[in-house]
Amino acid sequence: MERDLASTGAVRRLRTPGERERRDPPPPCLGHDDPAGKKLGGGSRRRLLPEAHAAPLLLLYLLGLRALVHLSLQQLLQGPAGPRAAYLENITAIGPRTVGSPENEILAVNYLLEQIKAIETESSDVHKISIDIQRPTGSFSIDFLGGFTSYYANITNVVVKLEPRNGAKHAVLSNCHFDSVPNTPGRYIILFLASHGFITQHHWAKSIRAFINLEAAGVGGKELVFQTGPENPWLVEAYVFAAKHPFASVVAQEVFQSGIIPADTDFRIYRDFGNIPGIDLAFIENGYIYHTKYDTSDRILTDSIQRAGDNILGMLKYLATSDKLARSSEYQHGNVVFFYVLGLFVLAYPARVGTIMNYILTAIAILYLGKKILQPRKMAVNYVKELSTAFGFTILSWFTTLLTVLIVALFISLIGRSLSWYTHFYVSVLLYGTASVAKLILVHTLAKRFLYKVSEYLGELYFDVPVVAWSIALTLLTQLGLCSAFVCTMWIVFPLLTKLIIKYVMIYLLGMLIPYLYIMYLAWTIFEMITPIMGRSGSEIPPDVVLAVFIVSYTIILSSYFLHFLYLAKSTKKTLMTLATVFAVTFVLVCSGVFFPYSSDSTSPKPKRIFLQHVSRKFHGLNGNLIRSDSGIWINGFDYTGISHITPHKPELNESIRANCEKDAPLCGFPWIFPVHFLLRKNWYLPAPDVSPTSPVNFKLLSKEQMPWDSTKFTFEVSGPSHISLSIRPHKGTTLSSWSLGDGTPLDNIGGDYFVFYSHGLQAAAWHFWIELKVSEKLSDGMVTLAVAAHYFFGEDQKSLQLYALMERFPDWTFPSGWVCTYDQFVY
Known part of the structure; x- marks a missing residue:
């Protein structure tokens, strides 16, 4: 590549920007200085790459790789699958x-x-x-x-x-x-x-x-x-x-x-x-x-x-x-x-075998860098200083890029425009991808202009920086015993081989084909899994922040061996202006709500998931008497947007019916199917008439025994529909020491509640179970609270008239899934 700082020294005559601009660039090459100081693969001095050539070349390179990945993903079998496919149908x-x-x-x-x-x-x-x-x-x-x-x-x-x-x-x-x-x-x-x-x-x-x-x-x-x-x-x-x-x-x-x-x-x-x-x-x-x-x-x-x-x-x-x-x-x-x-x-x-290969490769990378350090003292010291500065500045550029994009993602989330890319994934690329690339280019462009004075000799230095970064990552992942360290191996082997053997930019890009193609293939797999999950990941995790982090990470990886081209480029002005324009236009469109998150397209639907449970709740006191009761349709939006997109279509569903967490009740006092209340804290409770299933749940305390080892044993009987969830919350000063479930050792959920999900087949006898509690201090409000939620997933009890009517009015871009349930809370 261009002349090493270590071999040329740190002091040169400083040329003005005008002098640098007046140099006529030859065809781009990646030559190296030989010991005699002559340029291999180019003239005697390094010349800058014209932006009009370099930027489109890199863009076409990445688009070509994406096309190859797309073709590979479409490599399914051709022809009929035969009669066996009819089984699924x-x-x-x-x-x-x-x-x-x-x-x-x-x-x-x-x-x-x-x-x-x-x-x-x-x-x-x-x-x-x-x-x-x-x-x-x-x-x-x-x-x-x-x-x-x-x-x-x-x-x-x-x-x-x-x-x-x-x-x-x-x-x-x-x-x-x-x-x-x-x-x-x-x-x-x-x-x-x-x-x-x-x-x-x-x-x-x-x-x-x-x-x-x-x-x-x-x-x-x-x-x-x-x-x-x-x-x-x-x-x-x-x-x-x-x-x-x-x-x-x-x-x-x-x-x-x-x-x-x-x-x-x-x-x-x-x-x-x-x-x-x-x-x-x-x-x-x-x-x-x-x-x-x-x-x-x-x-x-x-x-x-x-x-x-x-x-x-x-x-x-x-x-x-x-x-x-x-x-x-x-x-x-x-x-x-x-x-x-x-x-x-x-x-x-x-x-x-991978571990041995990783350590050998790390040693090779050290030898590659060590060759530049093992020179006359002054040159070696200058190289180490410059490399350390460049490495630190690269880390800083990564951090500032991540911070900038996160600010954008948080702003988008706060104004209620999350998931604008859910149906149109390209929007996330045009928004967060352009912001990531633009910020990286801007930071290094400013560094080239104000921090460094001899910019055309810095390409070599910024090639060595990712070698150091990937070597550190390879060592850490190998030490942690992670097999995924092989990805780092790719990003050291191919760049080093390519750089040491090949001199011209076009051939250099071909030599980098394998690691770039693999990382794009891997990114597709991750985004293919993660993006739909963001539509059912709960109301507490901003999906734009998650996706922004992935896109920034992906950008940093892809740019790791492209950063040195910035220091070989004559200018980055047009590239920055193009990226900034695309980002600004996309940002305005997203903020104005042009990109609706969901789709009812029959060929490729991307619906919003909504769970609705018509529930009747009863809260009983220590002596078994009914303290209070209510009924309503409990609504969970299942993604970060909640019901904000639903309200214009169903005005009765708004923040005025926001459900409050019952602090003294297990799992906030609602009939969860799984203990995911920490992911779905935003839910709504629309008042509705009581429900009366034909096969109601029956919960009984069969016995209460004082055990010899200073604990109290409660035995219960439960009967009802095929799906029942049980939540147990020991009171302060009480410990659930053992029970008849699992291996006998209670496994508590986040927040200290214990969650049990009961299912039975077409017919089953009543469910009997016991729990043992130990009390460490005097209690006046009982030892434990139990909540029993019965779920009617099928049959005549599944839906009420009110639930049917509400679900029928949902927009066609939603998937409302509803059923009837009851919730009974007891204190003992």
Whole structure:
């Protein structure tokens, strides 16, 4: 590249800006000084790149990479998927299939049995098919959404075993749900019930040595492997070898397991309660309609179904005949690095190999930098000073860019224009992307003009800065044991090789193709998952802030090896003016509300989700008497905009009916399905008449016993609909020491409440449970408060006339999901 500061010294005659502008630039090149001081690949002195050439070139480069990524993502199978695709269409045609409903427990089960029988008649005599209908009862606790305990009774599992005629000792499990969420035909609801009931109670579970779990966070595209193991690299190797169309990312695995995404899968159940290794796959495209009325079979491409079928079948065949399956526990040794390479194949290698490679690469980077430091003392000192200054200034530019874009995102959120990019993702690029790029360019342009005096010799310095930054990141991630460190490896290997070998800008950009193409591919995967989640991430997290952070991070990564071009550029004035204009126009349009967040477009709907529960609440005192009661329609908007977009269409839904949190009641005194009140603090309560379900909940205190170990044991009985949530709040000075649920150790939720979700199948006996409380001080207001919420997800009790009428008046760009529930609170 241009002459090193270390080899030229820090002192040169300072030229005026006019002198620099009068230099006629030759074709851009990336030459280096040889020991004799002659320029390789160019003239004797470094000349600046014309802005009219450099800016369009870089823009076309990035657009070309984006086009390659888009083409790769469209590489699904061509041709019909065959009759197997009709299974999904037929089972979703049944409609919503909530656990406990006749649609799920009878119609869906009968359909599955019919199809299995049909397959059995077509199968050869080589294999034997066995069918078992399991209806387990059990309980477990997991650290999900801050703390969650489940009790299930008489739910339905359809278990099918395919084995050789002479039997088999070891098996591979393929798992997925056939139930759905209320009010949608969609395919999966994460309740973990069936998986826990099978793996802990079914007699076939003892033979299982590995599993494949099929989930969904979207409705098509390529199914992504986003969890493996734990620490079973042979499973990833099997997937890479056996899957016909592999698509996997260890980055997705580590992001998902970090808890950033508020979701979980049956993978946890098989791993934690069965001690079985496995692979988690999920469709991730078009998560906008996941668990909505639009989540229908016709919206999944048959190519996607065929692709997933080919991959899963290939894996099952390979694993079932693998010698490692019988002794899978013996191959549990460390993690594995795996990632999709340019839409072509998945590369996988042991994490320990990756660690060695990372440290070797770090050493090479140190040698590269050390060569410049190991020079005469004065030159070395000057280089270290300049590099430290440049590194510090780059960090400062990143921080100021992030701060600027966050201010914009916060302003957009405060004026009520959040999610303007939800339907039009390009708006986020034009708003936050242009702001990020413009701020970075502006900061470094000012530095080139006022901080440095010999700008044409600084390109080399600002190439070394990202080498240092990526080397530090590589070391830290490797020390933390994160397999995602391989991304940093790419951003050191290719730039160094390219710089040391190639001299011309065009060829230099081609040499950087692989890391840039991969990071854009990875960014697409992350944005494809994150963007729809922002529409159901709660009312407390500003989605614009989250997306702005991602876009700034992405911009910093993409610009890391482009910053040195700024110091080789003759000017950046036109680029800055263009970016500022695009940002300003987009900002004005967003603030004026031109970009509406939601869409009812039949080809690509992006609805706003709204949950409505017509609830009757009763609050009982210590002596069992009714203190107060009320009823209304409880409304949750499920995203940061709340009901602000709904109010113009339904004036009665406004801030005047904002619900207040009942501080003394468990989970704020409302009938939560999951303990997510910390994510949905903004909700509304519209007064409405009482509801009277035909099968009301019945909650009884059966006994109160003083135990020998100075605790009090309460035993309760509960009966009612198929879904009941129970919240327990011990009073101050009281501790919930044990209970009959889970493993016997209570798992509290955020805020100190204990949350239990109860589900039962078509029929079940009354639910009995007990809790033990220890008191450390004298109490006058009782020991514990319990709240019982009954949810009517199906049948004649599901919706009231008032709820029907309200839901019918919602705009077509919404997805209102509603049901009746009751809430009863007791103090003991």
